[in-house]
């Protein structure tokens with residue numbers, strides 16, 4: 001599977017990506033609000049292997065794609081959707097980017113392509129993002145994607161030994177379509 005945007009290509013992850021993806025996966029700032037800590041190279045490889053194994057299942061519910069910078073020709077992050085409820089056509093979206101590429105609109109560009117795929121080819125009804133409210137950049141990305149702030153759960157997640165809140169942003173297929181040019 002391959003999605004293209006003006007500056008990026010979203011493609012399946014490859015085991016050999018691990019050396020590059022580990023550069024941001026071992027960055028404490030990048031993984032600060034994620035469920036895992038900085039990863040070793042082996043852990044980055046194992047993550048990709050797990051993604052590939054799960055992506056091979058039928059029906060496929062996981063689309064966790066490498067975000068490749070067209071000019072650099074290598075992954076600068078990843079962006080994914082997982083169908084969380086097949087019957088209700090619902091999925092969750094996430095995004096992670098190498099810190100040296102933050103603030104250039106790459107994540108919004110990548111996530112828009114994935115949302116188009118989700119609402120188009122997958123026929124999703126609703127996509128949501130679960131954001132730690134301290135993660136202002138992530139919340140801003142959700143807003144820029146046209147997502148609505150739907151809920152704020154208090155201390156519903158134990159993240160690295162600390163109770164943390166979750167803000168849920170949601171987007172429906174009809175809202176997505178209405179916002180398309």
Ligand SMILES: CC(C)(COP(=O)(O)OP(=O)(O)OC[C@H]1O[C@@H](n2cnc3c(N)ncnc32)[C@H](O)[C@@H]1OP(=O)(O)O)[C@@H](O)C(=O)NCCC(=O)NCCS
Nearest residue numbers: 030094095096097102103104105106107108136137138140
């Ligand atoms: C969240 C993340 C993917 C955003 O990547 P990015 O490519 O920098 O995102 P974009 O450039 O497309 O958009 C970022 C927006 O957030 C804003 N932003 C960034 N840091 C911010 C902050 N501390 N406070 C408020 N807004 C902030 C940017 O200004 C930009 O908005 P603007 O275009 O209106 O100015 C990146 O910060 C990251 O990888 N974080 C670590 C992983 C993570 O937490 N992922 C989220 C899990 S769902």
